[in-house]
Amino acid sequence: MCSELGEKPAHVALAWLLTNPFVTAPIIGPRTVNQLIDKLRAVELKLDEATLKELVRIFPGPGGAAPAVYAW
Template sequence: MEQLVREGKITYVGSSNFAGWQIATAQNAAADRHFMGLVSEQSLYNLTARTVELEVIPALRHYGIGLIPWSPLGGGLLGGVLQKVENGRRASAQMQQTIERHRPRLEAYEALCAEIGAQPADVALAWLLRNPVLTAVMVGPRTPEQLAGSRQALEVQLSDDTLRKLDEIWPGPGGEAPEAYAW
């Protein structure tokens, strides 16, 4: 990667799906070589998938690296899937199984979103955007309406009470490592 930067073929280097120790190793190796190192990490991160909170996010914060989450809406699960299915949208067999596995959480989540007057997708994106380590949230809208809807996430303000309720519905790993599991 250093050679590609020197040749002007790339400007910055990012990683994807690195563990916290790999991020630390990469940054220390880059520092030893007087190279900038990683500037971003792309990891699976959303309300339903919070494992990166254990070690990846603390490593990113320590090294000043930005996080770009992939699957910010959990493959559609956090986009109001129950309401969409009830309104006749078809779901694959795999998605139907996922919905059934998470149905109690999805019902509580969509009810909370309705209670605060926000669309489920907007709440999921707003939850991500409040994390200072995040560089950007990339979404893949299929329609102009979905794009406009995603921009609404910038307007959603999540109160401490709402954040607490989201943690109850979609619990994270319990904090950062090693405190989350060692004491």
């Protein structure tokens, strides 16, 4: 899917997280300035509705009620 979008998987993943109102701050952990600059692409990337729906289909999450579903 990322290849079809012409984007790196990390950029798509971060852009997807940025669309989620429950995610307050994705942590990227760059070790160099160049890595940080590269990851800033995610801020510019706007995913359309079809892409967002496909991401949810591929990665549906645990489902169920919190917090029980998140307790491993």
